[in-house]
Amino acid sequence: LDQTELAIRTIIGQFGRLAADAASLDDSSDLYEAGLTSHASVNVMLALEDEFDLEFPERMLRRATFSSIATIRD
């Protein structure tokens, strides 16, 4: 696991409120199927912006962007 992915997983574990343990998810697991709500996804977005000191542009604020660890990373 590299630093980026570790940070993403930590944030999902902390803010995603998933039924499953974030560490056990595959890169491509569907986070919404794993229980990510739209409300929790907002908190995940905010935490990611803070952690990586960036702002997601509007065009990336889509369900698809946050649907798995791999898509968040991209």
Add this chain to the structure above:
Amino acid sequence: LAERVRRVGAEVAGPAADSVDRDARFPREGIDALRAAGLLAAYVPPEYGGSGCTVSDLSVLCRTLGEFCASTAMVFAMHQIQVACIVRHGATSPFFRDYLQDLVRDGRLIASATTEAGVGGDLRSSVCAVETDGDQFRLEKNATVISYGEHVDDVLATARRGPDASPNDQVLVLVRRPGLDLKPNGTWDTLGMRGTCSLGFLLTATGRVDQIIPVPFSDISNLTMLPVSHIVWSSLWLGIATDAVNRARSYVRLSARKTPGTVPPAAVRLAEVYVALGEIAATVESAVRDYEANLDDADAMASLGMAIRMNNLKVSVSRGVLDVIAGALSICGILGYKNDSPFSVGRHLRDAHSASLMVHNDRILAHTAALLCVYKDA
């Protein structure tokens, strides 16, 4: 279509409105007349035998009906939301293509079972789950509200995809008799919207798995159910306000005739109310244009901006119509306050109070508030 709906409103739904309201009864005659005029299948595409109207047309139909009987308009609107979900998301499935033809032929009425005990009013999460066994399924749901549930042919219900699915991994399943049993639960004796008969029900259903719409409910909700709901509801609320203003106009005309040569003082207030009514109409029309312009762009429809604009529509119109109706009451004075005068706007006011409560504006504003934390565009 608009002409047909106006006729149903003027000849059937309008004359029955007071009795529907007084007795809190289902607006049977209005819905039967809409069915007979083929209007329950208005949104079904022509290839299945329907009229193929657009959401913009639905908006006009709901506004028109709202001028005559808000309960009839609300039942019609909620039914059309269900039809839209099937047309937009079910048409890839042979079962739903056949169903749309049944819907046209039989004039079937569909209700919605999205709320449930134990989820705190959150439509996007379910306790109940579809239990499948081969090509059969079973579903049991403690639905806190199924509007006009005692009068429906079919119900679209949300449920978790399966017993192991998380609460927000939902599907939308069409349940129908004879595989559907609804046990009513509770009463519906309310301030307004008394004819929607929105009781709770214990829903038990069995059927074939192809009755499950083959798209996740989250997509159906974002792309169709939520925006179409806010559009058709806002349209019928606008209709309620329009009729209240029409009554105020009649009142002012009557006063003007009594004092030829002078404009009655209430006319100025009418002019003000007219400004507000125009603003609400413009809000509804711009949301309809926005929806239709992005209809086939799933990314745009699922964007935060669209969700925020559709939330704004509901909050804005639900507040605005109350102000307009209160203005009409003030113009008509005691004759507006009396229930048995032709200028009465009491029913309008009571019906319109439902707008900010169903779904509660606080819930909608909380959703928008969360989105605004990350939303960047103006």
